[in-house]
Amino acid sequence: MTAAFHHRSVLLDELLDALAPKPGGVYVDATVGGGGHSVGLLERAGEGTRLFAFDRDQSALAAARERLAVFGDRVTFIHSSFDKLAEELAARGVETVDGVLADLGVSSPQLDRPERGFSFGHDGPLDMRMDPSQGETALELIARLEQDELADVIFELGEERRSRRIARTIHEAYDAGELSTTAELRAAVHRATGGKRGRRDPATRTFQALRMAVNGELTQLDALLEALPGLLADAGVAVIISFHSLEDRPVKWFFRRCPELTPLTKRPVVASREEQVDNPRSRSAKLRAARREPRVEAA
Ligand SMILES: C[S@@+](CC[C@H](N)C(=O)[O-])C[C@H]1O[C@@H](n2cnc3c(N)ncnc32)[C@H](O)[C@@H]1O
Structure with missing residues (x-):
């Protein structure tokens, strides 16, 4: 594994138990990151299993490629955001898969590298793009939005009640050339x-909101959920790990309401005490799983 890529996979055993990968199955890791969950999946599934590994971040894919090299051509790496899962798979001749996993949000290396601009713990440019090769940076987004629009973003995606005041001081800083x-x-x-x-640093919520807006995270999640019924083979399983309620809520409701899916987790699965002590990032993780109902043959 690339020396600089240290990301500890959360809820690994719980994810593999829910996914129950089988030999010869075809799986998708929608957020391969450092490849930790993918390694677990391929080891657990055994011979003949194929994996399509997506990430919108080239540096994550490079780390995953290295880590998963032992599995040879069983793994196909795809540089794409997961709103395009179905079309990217179809372009490779794959219509349905036995399982999809998604471990949402950013990885530790993304947070820890100052130049990515995700974190106030490390000073860096105001970027925050998971895929730095395209799209608008956080600074460009701030420059484009009216103060009211910026306040709405901070309120809705950061659940920050001081959003109006914060949007004002951010715009003041921008106008003064200090942002x-x-x-x-x-x-x-x-x-x-x-x-x-x-x-808790009062900037946490604002950073979360801007990151989610820059990367269109809720739109991405909606597209992923909508694709699942068509993409999963009969009895195929989707497992999604989220890190805050704005992500967990749509997953919960989609799994409950989609007629083609049956939730496998009544309540979200959370990390054990040991994992929470060992890896603080796991404290907010929630895992939900659902199974594809068998398709009814047309008469
Ligand atoms: C929490 S990390 C995944 C860690 C991985 N499960 C592991 O065990 O190492 C999330 C990864 O998902 C990627 N990602 C987030 N949103 C994405 C999206 N919409 N499409 C594709 N990749 C995405 C990020 O770039 C990041 O590398």
Whole structure:
């Protein structure tokens, strides 16, 4: 594995238990990242299993390629966002698969590399794109949005009630030419909120909101969910791990309401105490799974 890519997969055993991969099956990892879940899947499934590994981040794919090299041509790597799962698979002659897994959000290396601009823990340019080869950066998004629109983004995607004040100080900083780095964004949020008092940095919600907006994360998730009934073979399973309620809610409702799917998890599966102590990132993880109902043959 690429030395710089350290990401600890969350809920690995729970995910494999839900997915129950079988020898000779065809699977999709929609968010391969460092490849941890994919390795587990291929090892558990055994001989003849094929995997289509997606990521919109080329550096994640490069790390996954290295880590999964032992599985040879059983793995196909695809640089694409997961809203295009079905068309990318169809282009490779694959219509249905036995399982789909998605481990949403960003990886530790994305957060930890200052140049990616995701984190205020490391000062970097205000970028936040999971795929730096395309789309608008966080700074460009801020520049494009009216103050009210920016406040709406921060309110809806960050669930931040001080969104109006924060949008104002962000725009003031931008107009003064003092908003090109994550540290400057954090400082602007602190000016609106009175700075850090408790354990949680007041900029956390604003960073989350901008990251989700830059990467269209909820739209991506909706597209992934909508594709599942068509993509899953009869009795195929989808497993989704999410990290906050804005992601978990649509997964929960889609699995409940989609007539072609049967939820396999009444309540979300969460990390054990041991995993939570061992890997703090797992504390907010929620896993849900659903199975494709058999298709009814036309008479
Ligand atoms: C939490 S990490 C996955 C870690 C991986 N499961 C492992 O065990 O190493 C999430 C990965 O999903 C990718 N990603 C997030 N949203 C995506 C999307 N809409 N389409 C494709 N990849 C996405 C990110 O670039 C990141 O590499």
